[in-house]
Amino acid sequence: MDRLDFEAARSVSRRRLLTAGISGGAALIAARALGADVDLRLPGGNSARPLTSDFPQKGEMILQRARPVLLETPMEVFQHNLYTPNDRFYVRWHWSDMPTSIDVDQYRIAISGHVERPLSISLAQLLRMPRVELAAVNQCSGNSRGLFEPRVPGAQWGHGAMGNAKWMGVSLRHLLDLAGVRGGAVAVRIGALDKPLVEGAPAFEKALGIDHARDGEVMLAFAMNGEQLPLLNGFPVRLVVPGWYSTYWMKTVNTIEVLTAPDDRYWMAKAYKIPDTPRAHVAPGTKDFPTVPINRMNPRSWITSIADGASYGYDPVLPVEGIAIGGDSGVARVEISGNGGRTWEPAMLGREDDRYGFRRFTARIGVPRPGRVQVMARCTNTAGETQPMEANWNPGGYMRNCVEPVTVALT
Ligand SMILES: Nc1nc2c(c(=O)[nH]1)N[C@H]1C(S)=C(S)[C@@H](COP(=O)(O)O)O[C@H]1N2
Ligand SMILES: [Mo]
Numbered sequence: 001m002d003r004l005d006f007e008a009a010r011s012v013s014r015r016r017l018l019t020a021g022i023s024g025g026a027a028l029i030a031a032r033a034l035g036a037d038v039d040l041r042l043p044g045g046n047s048a049r050p051l052t053s054d055f056p057q058k059g060e061m062i063l064q065r066a067r068p069v070l071l072e073t074p075m076e077v078f079q080h081n082l083y084t085p086n087d088r089f090y091v092r093w094h095w096s097d098m099p100t101s102i103d104v105d106q107y108r109i110a111i112s113g114h115v116e117r118p119l120s121i122s123l124a125q126l127l128r129m130p131r132v133e134l135a136a137v138n139q140c141s142g143n144s145r146g147l148f149e150p151r152v153p154g155a156q157w158g159h160g161a162m163g164n165a166k167w168m169g170v171s172l173r174h175l176l177d178l179a180g181v182r183g184g185a186v187a188v189r190i191g192a193l194d195k196p197l198v199e200g201a202p203a204f205e206k207a208l209g210i211d212h213a214r215d216g217e218v219m220l221a222f223a224m225n226g227e228q229l230p231l232l233n234g235f236p237v238r239l240v241v242p243g244w245y246s247t248y249w250m251k252t253v254n255t256i257e258v259l260t261a262p263d264d265r266y267w268m269a270k271a272y273k274i275p276d277t278p279r280a281h282v283a284p285g286t287k288d289f290p291t292v293p294i295n296r297m298n299p300r301s302w303i304t305s306i307a308d309g310a311s312y313g314y315d316p317v318l319p320v321e322g323i324a325i326g327g328d329s330g331v332a333r334v335e336i337s338g339n340g341g342r343t344w345e346p347a348m349l350g351r352e353d354d355r356y357g358f359r360r361f362t363a364r365i366g367v368p369r370p371g372r373v374q375v376m377a378r379c380t381n382t383a384g385e386t387q388p389m390e391a392n393w394n395p396g397g398y399m400r401n402c403v404e405p406v407t408v409a410l411t
Pocket of ligand 2: 092139140141142246247
């Protein structure tokens, strides 16, 4: 983003954040009116989902669940936007008792634990601090879970539990430095305003290692694509952890706690654990395996210009477009196959704003005669990892990153 845009975004977010409260609680609970169905083409069947435009600050979304709110972004949004518009950005909450309105004057972020000076930061203070900005993809650990075979429990997402945005905020390091992290600190636990609905159930919180928390890129973001965050995406402040799955991207952050031991509470110690194996893969049915907390993302790519199962008019050249991510490193290349993976040709890559954002790719496939064509894209990241043909599997349905074939009929 050039300097001019940066200044514009800065003034927009400052003005809006300080004046706009958000209401919409009633609408949130009432959101029920449903539109046409969309077919996520999940192999386990039962893959139709209604479209809804009834959630506050959200346009047309795929309704996965109303309470807690789970909204998926339709694939065509990625075809038309390198940056996912805020009103089409997917939504995921664990507990249905999430904030439905925020008093921006009362909002505070408390920094406590193993620090020299415990602090309570207001939004006005946060907005006066030095800012960082970067593009990064927010992707749910379970994005594409509905494609797992055999099927695993959890939200049966298609590919739309992800989105790309330009995030602006204050680095977590800056806040930690203000509080003064004491020697012997090991981790930083982040808490939020949402509460479990069930008595005694653990509030959603996540922790990062102290060095990760202080890497200067992890930020408390108050702006997304130059606007304040939608309520459902964590207004007024969320954590952005570039290159890591969005389970760590805490929304409506209100506590930052410096720990002298790894976080042993439920959401780090028990939930979101993956097999400690390459690509978190185990043979379906396996139960006893060492686990680690889910962490960095892996390379992926999605063809967005043509839809699996669709028919198009025949033309000897089929243009193919899509988006790729490197994971926690950049996209080095994307290759395209029009023959089921026998041969691969390099795709053209669009500009890279930041290595954590979506990267656009385009290619043209020669199609000698009408008929069915299977098109594949495969991304290699700058760390040298390439998407494999075979799907990985684990009981949580996390980290799917195989090549996703798209078969179309050209008639
Ligand atoms: N406070 C809070 N933050 C949260 C969650 C939550 O339940 N509560 N869910 C996490 C998970 S698992 C995901 S996938 C992302 C979703 O971010 P989004 O709703 O902005 O797309 O938020 C993360 N941050
Ligand atoms: Mo998630």
